[in-house]
Amino acid sequence: xxxxxxxxxxxxxQDFPILQRTVNGKPLVYFDNAATSQTPKIVIDSIVDYYTxxxxxxHRGVHALSQEATDAYEEARIKIQKHFNAKHxxxxxxxxxxxxxxxxxANGFAALLKQGDEIIVSALxxxxxxxxxxxxxxxxxxxxxxxxxNEEGELIMSEYDKLLTANTKLVFVNHISNALGxxxxxxxxxxxxxxxxAAVLIDGAQACPHVKPNVQxxxxxxxxxxxxKICGPTGVGMLYGKEKWLNRLPPYQGGGEMIAEVxxxxxxYADLPHKFEAGTPHxxxxxxxxxxxxxxNSIGFNEIAAYENELLEYATDKLLEIxxxxxxxxxxxxxxxxxxxxxxxxxxxxxxxxxxxxIAVRTGHHCAQPIMSFxxxxxxxxxxxxxxxxxxxxxxxxxxxxxxxxxxx
Ligand SMILES: *Cc1c(COP(=O)(O)O)cnc(C)c1O
Numbered sequence: 027x028x029x030x031x032x033x034x035x036x037x038x039x040q041d042f043p044i045l046q047r048t049v050n051g052k053p054l055v056y057f058d059n060a061a062t063s064q065t066p067k068i069v070i071d072s073i074v075d076y077y078t079x080x081x082x083x084x085h086r087g088v089h090a091l092s093q094e095a096t097d098a099y100e101e102a103r104i105k106i107q108k109h110f111n112a113k114h115x116x117x118x119x120x121x122x123x124x125x126x127x128x129x130x131x132a133n134g135f136a137a138l139l140k141q142g143d144e145i146i147v148s149a150l151x152x153x154x155x156x157x158x159x160x161x162x163x164x165x166x167x168x169x170x171x172x173x174x175x176n177e178e179g180e181l182i183m184s185e186y187d188k189l190l191t192a193n194t195k196l197v198f199v200n201h202i203s204n205a206l207g208x209x210x211x212x213x214x215x216x217x218x219x220x221x222x223x224a225a226v227l228i229d230g231a232q233a234c235p236h237v238k239p240n241v242q243x244x245x246x247x248x249x250x251x252x253x254x255k256i257c258g259p260t261g262v263g264m265l266y267g268k269e270k271w272l273n274r275l276p277p278y279q280g281g282g283e284m285i286a287e288v289x290x291x292x293x294x295y296a297d298l299p300h301k302f303e304a305g306t307p308h309x310x311x312x313x314x315x316x317x318x319x320x321x322x323n324s325i326g327f328n329e330i331a332a333y334e335n336e337l338l339e340y341a342t343d344k345l346l347e348i349x350x351x352x353x354x355x356x357x358x359x360x361x362x363x364x365x366x367x368x369x370x371x372x373x374x375x376x377x378x379x380x381x382x383x384x385i386a387v388r389t390g391h392h393c394a395q396p397i398m399s400f401x402x403x404x405x406x407x408x409x410x411x412x413x414x415x416x417x418x419x420x421x422x423x424x425x426x427x428x429x430x431x432x433x434x435x
Contacts, residue, residue: 033333038325038414041066045414052384055419060204060363060410061388062254063235065318069257072317076310084309085283085300099309102316103299109319110249111240112266116298119272120312123263124231125154127250128198130265130302131227132158134275135196141167144193146186146224149175149400150203150210153393155229159198168195175400179206179355183214194224201233205394205408206355207338207363209233216246225271231255235412236334236361238327241266253311258318262311265302272298279304330413334362337411341420348427350435354397354406362411365392368427371434373407379430380407385423 039045042064047054056064076098082091084099100115107115121127139145145159145168163170173186181199197219202209216226227248230239234251241249248271252263267275277284277295281304286294295301322330341364345351350369367373377389390405391398398405409423 032329033325033413035333035414035416039416041068041321042414043067043070049384049386050382055383055385055415055422057409057411057415057419057423058386058388059235059412059415060207060232060255060392060408062260063257063412064414065259066257066321068321069259069314069318072314073259073310076313081310083306095309098313099307102312105316105319106264109238109323110264110266111242113242114269117266117269117272119265119267119299119302120307121250121263121265121302122261122308123252123254124229124250127248127263127265128154128227128229129158130278131248131250131267131275132162133278136162136165137276138274139166139168139195142193143168143195144171144189144191145169146171146173146189146194146197146219148173148181148199148210149396150179150181150206150208151198151200151394151396152204152229152231153395155198155200156396159196169193173199175397178357179203179208179397180357180359181208181210183211186215187218190218190222190224192222194219194222197224197226198229199226200229200231201239202230202236202361203355203394203397204232204363205392205397205406206357206365207360207410208355208357209359209361212246213244216244220245232361232363236327236331238323247271253315253318256318257321258315259308259311262308262315264315269298272302277301277304281305283307325413333413334411337415337417337420338362338364340417341409341411341423344420344424345427348424348431350431351427354401354403363408364410365406365408367403367406368431368434371431373405375434376407376427376430379433380423380426383422383426383429385426387423 080091080094082095084096104115106118171189173181219226225247228246230251234256249266254260284304286296354365373389388408
């Protein structure tokens with residue numbers, strides 16, 4: 027009960043200009059947070075401030091603007107390091123987002139794998155965590171294995187245990203499923219993989235809005251995230267890698283910034299983190315990423331999790347009162363994502379009616395077609411809640427779904 031009062035949602039909503047707007051004449055109800063979060067004014071202001079006052083290319087200039095921009099960008103890297111509790115700031119690589127981060131690792135492992143090596147992924151993966159590994163297997167002759175899921179949308183750990191062998195070189199699992207909200211037992215997955223000498227990459231894109239990952243405590247080899255799901259801008263994200271792994275992996279892209287010395291005979295690579303940061307980066311994005319983390323930490327991740335859990339329970343109970351409504355992903359260990367369908371009605375049609383009512387949800391396969399195949403459905407309606415959402419908005423969703431059901435059945 028005490029936790030309830032710790033989030034002042036009325037005050038928080040004033041931080042987000044977009045939450046004041048209307049859609050189709052109705053107040054916006056934004057329940058597509060698992061696709062991207064909304065942006066607080068303080069983050070928007072930091073981007074405007076950068077372009078207004080100290081826009082410059084970084085790391086190369088001796089002039090004042092370049093120095094200021096470099097300092098702000100590198101300070102943001104340290105904020106990210108502290109947030110994830112990485113041991114060194116050079117273990118944080120700026121990327122364009124989760125997908126880019128995963129591709130850096132996949133590309134790097136192409137040089138380390140051989141025919142017959144095995145890679146394990148999970149049945150709950152986002153496409154961005156399946157396709158790069160399939161490409162890697164094609165390139166190297168490695169074999170892809172999949173941890174199966176159960177009806178509740180949980181990974182089956184006894185099956186995972188059986189998949190691990192001396193040939194397992196890599197394990198890739200998301201921390202939290204974007205399609206179902208399931209929180210995966212990543213600590214167990216990491217520890218068991220390490221017993222056979224395999225490296226582990228955890229896709230944290232969907233976890234970071236809800237929890238504060240501690241990469242040293244997890245002892246994870248790689249952890250990846252996107253800023254745009256944690257109140258930051260699009261086009262920027264991060265790859266955490268243990269120093270020993272980042273030193274072993276070859277660079278992903280060649281270009282400026284990532285070299286130490288260049289001649290036509292031989293080029294030597296820059297030290298970490300620059301080895302993986304070819305070209306002019308998204309400077310304002312990196313700085314804004316740091317501001318977004320500051321903002322979320324000022325609210326507090328314990329408070330965020332407690333409040334979002336309340337919203338999840340409230341919405342689950344209310345939605346289940348609707349006849350013929352089925353929720354997919356019913357693990358006890360889940361975050362504020364509800365994937366559901368109305369019996370005999372296509373999810374797209376429900377989404378369209380909700381949009382007319384100003385309610386933004388996602389419909390479709392959520393970049394996770396294998397999960398939809400498992401349930402033998404074309405897709406779901408997904409409502410995902412953030413700490414700036416309210417119970418009143420959930421009431422509006424429930425009324426909207428009832429209305430859609432009436433109109434469509
Ligand atoms: C959003 C998401 C991604 C992809 O993130 P991008 O920012 O589009 O690169 C990958 N995995 C999961 C679990 C996600 O939720």
